[in-house]
Amino acid sequence: MRIDVVTIFPSYLAPLREALLGRAIDRGLIEVAVHDLRDWTHDVHQAVDDSPYGGGPGMVMKPQVWGEALDSVIGPVIDSPARLVVPTPAGRPFTQQLAHEWTSAERLVFACGRYEGIDQRVVDHYAQRMPVDEVSIGDYVLVGGEVAVLVMVEAVVRLLPGVLGNPRSAAEDSFSDGLLEGPAYTRPEVWRDLPVPPVLRSGDHAAVDRWRRDRALERTARLRPDLLAALPPDALDEADRAV
Ligand SMILES: NCc1ccc(-c2ccccc2)nc1
Numbered sequence: 062m063r064i065d066v067v068t069i070f071p072s073y074l075a076p077l078r079e080a081l082l083g084r085a086i087d088r089g090l091i092e093v094a095v096h097d098l099r100d101w102t103h104d105v106h107q108a109v110d111d112s113p114y115g116g117g118p119g120m121v122m123k124p125q126v127w128g129e130a131l132d133s134v135i136g137p138v139i140d141s142p143a144r145l146v147v148p149t150p151a152g153r154p155f156t157q158q159l160a161h162e163w164t165s166a167e168r169l170v171f172a173c174g175r176y177e178g179i180d181q182r183v184v185d186h187y188a189q190r191m192p193v194d195e196v197s198i199g200d201y202v203l204v205g206g207e208v209a210v211l212v213m214v215e216a217v218v219r220l221l222p223g224v225l226g227n228p229r230s231a232a233e234d235s236f237s238d239g240l241l242e243g244p245a246y247t248r249p250e251v252w253r254d255l256p257v258p259p260v261l262r263s264g265d266h267a268a269v270d271r272w273r274r275d276r277a278l279e280r281t282a283r284l285r286p287d288l289l290a291a292l293p294p295d296a297l298d299e300a301d302r303a304v
Pocket residue numbers: 148149150173174175176177178196197198199200201202203204205206209
């Protein structure tokens with residue numbers, strides 16, 4: 062998978078080259094290119110924004126600059142189909158399911174907005190020639206899309222074959238079975254007078270699996286009842302319902 066990011070703050074994307082994601086790049090599992098939007102300005106001030114039509118606070122990012130940048134970065138879409146992703150608070154929710162969907166994309170191009178966002182015609186123009194996703198990572202407003210890109214790239218790349226040491230990790234993610242993950246424990250057996258739940262040291266794998274699912278169901282009911290309500294009817298067996 063090739064990932065391109067266009068931003069006025071390229072250094073914000075430096076974490077993409079660290080740790081797990083950095084190793085995925087070194088191993089050739091993904092390619093990452095970060096582009097400075099200002100490279101496509103032609104004026105001495107390198108202007109990327111202007112006042113909003115209709116008035117109102119803040120500034121809007123200019124369509125001309127974005128058009129030249131995205132034409133250059135995306136290139137002839139025919140050659141390598143890409144998805145254009147625009148992080149925005151006014152977007153569809155980014156979910157584990159969407160992360161999985163994106164793992165089949167040959168290319169992801171992220172357009173990081175700042176100020177009050179990007180002139181809508183940029184999304185409208187590219188939506189005529191490629192899939193464009195306006196996506197939100199949560200109901201809060203950031204100063205720009207860069208942090209959201211870090212979140213989404215990590216969520217997608219960790220799902221790619223070979224990236225995680227243990228493929229079971231991604232398969233057993235929170236949300237993979239529609240529930241939140243239950244608690245995890247490691248040595249020591251007792252820490253500050255708090256013991257590890259004995260069942261986890263029993264060696265009885267069926268009991269451990271049952272205990273873990275019960276804790277996941279309890280946690281989901283307590284913190285995310287919406288996820289329980291969204292489960293398909295056959296997702297919970299009789300033992301689950303007893304929790
Ligand atoms: N859903 C999180 C999120 C994503 C992007 C932005 C944002 C803010 C300003 C300009 C452009 C994008 N804010 C929140």
